[in-house]
Each structure stands twice: as structure tokens, then as C-alpha cells.
Amino acid sequence: MEWFVFALGTLVVLLGAFGVVTRTNPVHAAVSLVGTFFGIAVLFIAQDAEFLAAMQVIVYAGAIVVLFLFVIMLLGVDGEEDLAVDPLPGQRPAGALVGAVLAVGLAVVVLVGAVTGARSVTAELDADVANPVAIGRVLFTDHLWAFEITSLLLIIAVVGAVALARHRPDAQVDDDLPGDALAADGPDADDAPASEDVTP
């Protein structure tokens, strides 16, 4: 039964990941991402992390993917991306090679290495205590300082996002190459001394 759950979760995760990497339409990629997040949530439940599975669905599949879709729709960039063009010759094979080496290398480390380290340092996974209760206890005792710092981080992120995305009426819009835009807007274009032109 556990193997069946694992196989199903793995299938959903890998299909979703494959969709994210290969889909040319960003909307399709975002929907594939939801599949991956749900598969990961299933694997979390299979490993007795019920609270994190719920957080995964609510925060990732609920909030983050909706934010992605919102930005895609807002910007109107849901067109097809041309994957046939390779801007840097040899980049595709090199990237695929790096990915394959990474996957095989990590898998070899997992298979050859053994799990070391002290057991049950923070708290045991106790079946009698509900998972959210246990996490809450550890979070608000041992990790209280880190928890408070994350609240500060979230406030900074919100302020930063507002400052970044705020519409400025005087913002310049580049229609052509960045270099040309810089040359046109540079101080030399307007502030050149005019006296040389009018000297007789």
C-alpha cells in the first residue's frame, strides 16, 4: 500500500516537473506546477508530515501558483515561447548534461552514503502527539527567535514588492535595444554645449 502511494506520488511529481520544464505556454507550466505540488503533498503525508502537506497545498498550490497565474494574466505573456531557437550554440546539450550529471551524482551519493547524525535531537516523531501540535511546540519554544525574524522578513518582502511594482508615470519604456535607449537618454544628448553650433 505504501509502495502504491509512493509510486502514484512519484508519477504525479515527475509528470508535473516534466510539464513545467517542457511546456512552451507559461499557463500550462503553472498548471503542471500544481500537479507537482500536490504530488509532494501526498509524499509528505506518506512520511507522517500532515501539517506540512496541508501547508504545501495551501501556500504553494493555493497562493504561489495563483500569484504566478495572476502575473501571467496581468502581463499578458501567456503566448507560446519559441523553444526551437537556441540563442547560445550548444547551451541545450550542455544544460541537459549538467542536469544528468547532477541527478546521477546525487543518486549515487544517496545510494553509497549512509544516514549519519544524532537521532531525535529536536523532538521525536511521536505518534501519540498530533503533528501540528508537535510542530507548534518546537516552533514556539526552540525556534521562537527564527519565527519572529520570519515575520520581519515577510513585512520587508511586502514593502519591497509594493515599491517595485508601483506604477511610476515618468518611468521610461524601452522599445528598442538597451544600448540605444541609454545613448538617447544619456546626459550627453541633451546637455551638449550649444555654443559651438552658433559660433559664426
Place this chain on the structure above:
Amino acid sequence: MLASAPPAEAYLILSAVLFAAGGVGVLLRRNALVMFMCLELMLNAVNLAFVTYARELDDLGGQIAVFFVLVVAAAEVVVGLGIIVSIFRRRRGATADDLSLLKG
């Protein structure tokens, strides 16, 4: 005959494959939004490894780490999408290759 439950190695190899898939996506895709999604794939792979080690070592600390990764990922997405929105407002249909203003 298979063991009754999948061993930790099975989850860790899945995590490795997912991390590599996300890395390949970041390397090969040019749409900034899709690159961002692939970053999320890599974060999820790490989260899966954290939860697997939490079960393997019978320690709740791994699950706490995933909690903080979730929070930081949420903040990262908010700021990153803000940056992408402001980039797209300046340049229509920009890909990662077009953002070469700092190139010498």
C-alpha cells in the same frame, strides 16, 4: 520481494531527480516566469529531502526547516514577481536573454 514501505533512499532519489529537473529548467528556459517556476521545483525537492531525513532520524527538526523554507519561498516569490512585473513594464515580451543591460 519489496519491503512493506519505501525506504528513505527511494524518496531521496526522487528528490535528486526533481532537483535536477528544476536545475535543467533554470538552465534551458528563457522565460523569466518559467525559470522562477523551476526554482520552486528545486525548493520542493529540498523540502522532500528534509521531510525524508526527519522521518529517517526520527527528528522533528527537518519538518521545522521545511516550514521556514515555505515562508522564505513565499517572500521570495512576492519580491521576484514584483521585479518581473517591473521588468515587463519597461520591455514588452522580455526573455532572460534580452536583459543584457549590464553587458560590457
